[in-house]
Amino acid sequence: MNKPLLTVEQLSAGYGDIQVLWDVDVSVNSGEIVCLVGSNGAGKSTLLKTISGLIQPSSGRVVFDDKDLTHATAKEIVQAGIAHVPEGRRLFGPLTVLDNLLLGAYLRTDQNEIRRDVERMYEIFPILAKRRKQQAGTMSGGEQQMCAIARGLMARPRLLMIDELSLGLAPQVVEMLSDIITGIAKDGLAVLLVEQDVMTAFDLASKAVVIDTGKVSITGPTADLKYDTSIREAYMGLPSS
Numbered sequence: 145m146n147k148p149l150l151t152v153e154q155l156s157a158g159y160g161d162i163q164v165l166w167d168v169d170v171s172v173n174s175g176e177i178v179c180l181v182g183s184n185g186a187g188k189s190t191l192l193k194t195i196s197g198l199i200q201p202s203s204g205r206v207v208f209d210d211k212d213l214t215h216a217t218a219k220e221i222v223q224a225g226i227a228h229v230p231e232g233r234r235l236f237g238p239l240t241v242l243d244n245l246l247l248g249a250y251l252r253t254d255q256n257e258i259r260r261d262v263e264r265m266y267e268i269f270p271i272l273a274k275r276r277k278q279q280a281g282t283m284s285g286g287e288q289q290m291c292a293i294a295r296g297l298m299a300r301p302r303l304l305m306i307d308e309l310s311l312g313l314a315p316q317v318v319e320m321l322s323d324i325i326t327g328i329a330k331d332g333l334a335v336l337l338v339e340q341d342v343m344t345a346f347d348l349a350s351k352a353v354v355i356d357t358g359k360v361s362i363t364g365p366t367a368d369l370k371y372d373t374s375i376r377e378a379y380m381g382l383p384s385s
């Protein structure tokens with residue numbers, strides 16, 4: 145089998161003296177959607193922040209496309225092909241949708257290609273075309289999430305990490321975003337998704353990694369884990385059978 149595009153090996157990280165992640169292993173293949181689930185405070189966002197270079201790990205490795213990115217800067221990590229859609233979307237609210245999209249391409253110099261990619265984003269997310277001149281901060285939650293994902297894609301990543309895809313969004317919007325993400329993964333994009341709604345996560349992803357107080361407790365195909373008693377009880381609020 146081919147090597148995974150992203151391999152996180154025995155990764156430990158935290159904030160100052162507080163260790164949050166303990167020997168975490170995660171891998172994502174090209175075209176694969178992997179979801180990361182776990183309770184509030186388990187360390188999901190911390191893992192994404194460590195992969196994207198916002199936090200330096202204390203031990204372990206992050207390897208992407210055969211390159212060791214463990215101690216790379218956030219900029220080098222974007223350049224290597226990893227984009228991060230952060231929790232809370234973090235758009236530049238006073239700037240227009242178009243300017244937010246262009247900011248996603250800030251490390252690129254291929255102006256014509258950037259313009260083409262903006263048009264591609266408008267095709268994928270037609271509502272963003274309508275809102276191109278609107279201040280991003282004035283849009284609805286769903287529109288802002290689309291803008292945040294499109295901004296991430298503007299970096300032309302090979303791995304897109306999305307923290308809390310569905311939080312606060314209407315079911316129809318979540319369904320639409322899920323279809324779009326499935327479509328772009330079919331084109332070869334790897335996706336690492338943090339999702340608090342485990343049912344949505346399991347429908348979308350083929351593999352799940354469960355994090356429990358900073359440690360991976362379960363990894364496996366979502367098709368199997370859907371029926372896992374402990375997951376059904378702890379994360380889906382469902383009885384075990």
Ligand SMILES: Nc1ncnc2c1ncn2[C@@H]1O[C@H](COP(=O)(O)OP(=O)(O)OP(=O)(O)O)[C@@H](O)[C@H]1O
Pocket residue numbers: 159162164182183184185186187188189190191231340
């Ligand atoms: N900047 C920070 N400084 C100190 N501790 C932090 C910081 N950010 C997060 N933590 C702590 O790290 C732990 C993991 O937080 P993290 O945000 O990674 O959890 P999470 O799994 O994403 O939770 P949620 O589902 O609520 O988003 C928590 O105990 C949190 O309080």
Ligand SMILES: [Mg+2]
Pocket residue numbers: 188189190231307
């Ligand atoms: Mg989080």
